[in-house]
Amino acid sequence: MAGMQQGYAYADSLILLVPQFEGHLIAMDILNSEVSASHFTLVSATFVLLLTIATAKLLFPSNPGGSLPLHGAEYGISPRRVLQYMYNAQSMYLEAYSKFRNTVYRITTADGEKVVVPLKYVEELRSKPEEEINNAKALEKVFETKITGLTTETHFLNHLIRADLTKKLPQIIGRLAEEVERSVRTELPQAETWTSININERVSRVLAIVSGNVLVGPPLCYDEEYLHAAMNYSKDISAAIRALKIWPRFMRPTVQHFTPQVGVIRKYRGKAKKMLEPLIKELRSMRAKGNPLPDTMLAWMVEKAEQFQADDDELANTQLILIMAGIHTRTMTITHILYDLAAYPECVEDLRDEINAVLAENNGVMSAQALFQMKLLDSFLLESQRHNPPAFSDMSSSPSRSRTGHRSRQGSSIETPHIAVTKDPEFYPDPETFDPYRFYRLRKGETPDPIGHKNTEQYQFVTVTKENMGFGYGRHACPGRFFAAAEIKLLLARILLEYDRQDARWSGGAALCQRRRGELLYCRY
Numbered sequence: 001m002a003g004m005q006q007g008y009a010y011a012d013s014l015i016l017l018v019p020q021f022e023g024h025l026i027a028m029d030i031l032n033s034e035v036s037a038s039h040f041t042l043v044s045a046t047f048v049l050l051l052t053i054a055t056a057k058l059l060f061p062s063n064p065g066g067s068l069p070l071h072g073a074e075y076g077i078s079p080r081r082v083l084q085y086m087y088n089a090q091s092m093y094l095e096a097y098s099k100f101r102n103t104v105y106r107i108t109t110a111d112g113e114k115v116v117v118p119l120k121y122v123e124e125l126r127s128k129p130e131e132e133i134n135n136a137k138a139l140e141k142v143f144e145t146k147i148t149g150l151t152t153e154t155h156f157l158n159h160l161i162r163a164d165l166t167k168k169l170p171q172i173i174g175r176l177a178e179e180v181e182r183s184v185r186t187e188l189p190q191a192e193t194w195t196s197i198n199i200n201e202r203v204s205r206v207l208a209i210v211s212g213n214v215l216v217g218p219p220l221c222y223d224e225e226y227l228h229a230a231m232n233y234s235k236d237i238s239a240a241i242r243a244l245k246i247w248p249r250f251m252r253p254t255v256q257h258f259t260p261q262v263g264v265i266r267k268y269r270g271k272a273k274k275m276l277e278p279l280i281k282e283l284r285s286m287r288a289k290g291n292p293l294p295d296t297m298l299a300w301m302v303e304k305a306e307q308f309q310a311d312d313d314e315l316a317n318t319q320l321i322l323i324m325a326g327i328h329t330r331t332m333t334i335t336h337i338l339y340d341l342a343a344y345p346e347c348v349e350d351l352r353d354e355i356n357a358v359l360a361e362n363n364g365v366m367s368a369q370a371l372f373q374m375k376l377l378d379s380f381l382l383e384s385q386r387h388n389p390p391a392f393s394d395m396s397s398s399p400s401r402s403r404t405g406h407r408s409r410q411g412s413s414i415e416t417p418h419i420a421v422t423k424d425p426e427f428y429p430d431p432e433t434f435d436p437y438r439f440y441r442l443r444k445g446e447t448p449d450p451i452g453h454k455n456t457e458q459y460q461f462v463t464v465t466k467e468n469m470g471f472g473y474g475r476h477a478c479p480g481r482f483f484a485a486a487e488i489k490l491l492l493a494r495i496l497l498e499y500d501r502q503d504a505r506w507s508g509g510a511a512l513c514q515r516r517r518g519e520l521l522y523c524r525y
């Protein structure tokens with residue numbers, strides 16, 4: 001991202017003493033380190049990975065064994081541990097949580113060895129400045145940035161999302177609601193009888209159109225080539241990364257030339273530029289003439305391009321990152337929610353009643369205020385996310401060594417548990433139960449708050465806490481979550497209002513039987 005890199009810091013044997021890691025003194029020995037700015041990624045891991053200390057070294061002085069315990073040591077040599085991780089990461093992390101709930105340990109992943117720190121250290125780590133701890137290096141490894149070109153630098157993007165998209169959300173929500181209504185009608189079946197569809201594909205297309213309305217605006221958001229890119233970019237990136245990761249790290253730079261998936265993703269950049277260039281030119285000319293620009297991300301980008309020294313390549317690339325960051329994550333979230341609605345139909349009527357009551361109070365308008373008032377819907381979203389944690393980001397990298405001299409390999413990351421935390425009865429009583437009303441009751445003060453937040457409004461879908469890192473946590477928490485939540489609620493409210501209205505067929509055996517094939521049965525009201 002031209003002009004966006006926030007200086008790289010190089011240092012030789014710089015030892016930083018970081019006071020207390022719960023009483024432990026940690027020394028970070030930054031050797032030839034590159035510390036770059038923030039970035040993000042979406043990685044199918046079973047953890048939220050935290051806080052990069054690029055090529056730094058951590059000391060864990062009170063580690064009596066001379067080295068941190070290695071979870072999965074019983075699987076043998078490193079390649080076998082990696083294999084085990086690639087197929088069983090989730091169960092390995094869950095098992096480790098019960099073993100090492102309060103202690104630091106190591107685990108061998110496809111991206112090298114990582115240090116897993118318990119939740120109690122999270123606040124301390126997140127308060128470290130980016131020069132000491134940042135997530136760039138680890139994400140570059142996770143994304144294979146050198147090969148895929150997928151930048152982990154999101155300064156420009158974060159600014160646009162926070163200063164433009166989120167700020168202007170109240171004024172664009174009406175437009176989004178209209179687009180949701182229109183695309184649901186065109187993209188979901190209008191059948192009077194029960195019809196089987198691949199809901200994941202349909203939702204992905206609806207979201208590509210609705211988000212496209214805000215990202216680039218009509219008519220491009222209806223263009224088939226644009227929609228194809230929007231729906232497939234993130235899938236194709238993941239496929240390329242997966243294909244590379246089956247090879248040992250040292251072979252990946254060579255193997256890339258024989259990996260067709262890598263070729264596929266490189267073509268996207270050229271295509272995106274070709275598609276967007278005429279629009280960018282038009283927006284620039286409107287701006288030069290002093291005409292008002294439309295409320296789209298692309299227009300906001302054009303307005304701020306000079307300030308952020310972003311050329312057309314950068315604008316096209318930033319649009320691709322936006323697509324990658326948003327479409328897949330939201331599609332998965334909504335797909336899970338729809339399955340959860342099918343599996344737990346008892347509250348469908350309550351949800352519909354809430355939506356109708358809120359709409360009546362807001363003159364039938366799906367405003368930002370109306371969405372905020374849909375608290376049961378919000379609770380359902382959060383409970384569904386708790387049971388189906390989304391993709392996560394990797395934010396750490398640091399070689400580590402104990403006081404007695406053990407060094408972990410350069411570039412390993414610091415992670416902190418996520419899934420296991422959302423299933424921890426201390427934070428979520430009766431954690432295996434899917435309770436759509438769980439967070440609704442907590443917010444209303446009807447059930448005691450097990451975490452003891454200062455304010456029970458913390459139990460909102462968009463709120464990030466260390467006990468709920470569905471959208472990450474800290475400096476790099478997802479900036480798009482407010483937009484994502486609004487879109488998800490608009491779409492669900494529309495589906496709940498218009499489909500399957502009169503009986504409880506959400507739970508029809510057929511719907512659940514179809515689950516494995518990614519299909520649900522729908523009938524329009």
Ligand code: HEM
Nearest residue numbers: 039040325326329330390393471472473476477478480484
């Ligand atoms: C349900 C939908 C979404 C989920 C579950 C989700 C989840 C996440 C997570 C877990 C992170 C990593 C945070 C971290 O590194 O600590 C993240 C980062 C990010 N997300 Fe989202 N996200 C969603 C939607 C979106 C949307 C719609 C956008 C864009 C409008 C977006 C833009 C970003 C960006 C730019 C980052 C990087 C932030 C940084 O590194 O500073 N996300 N997201």
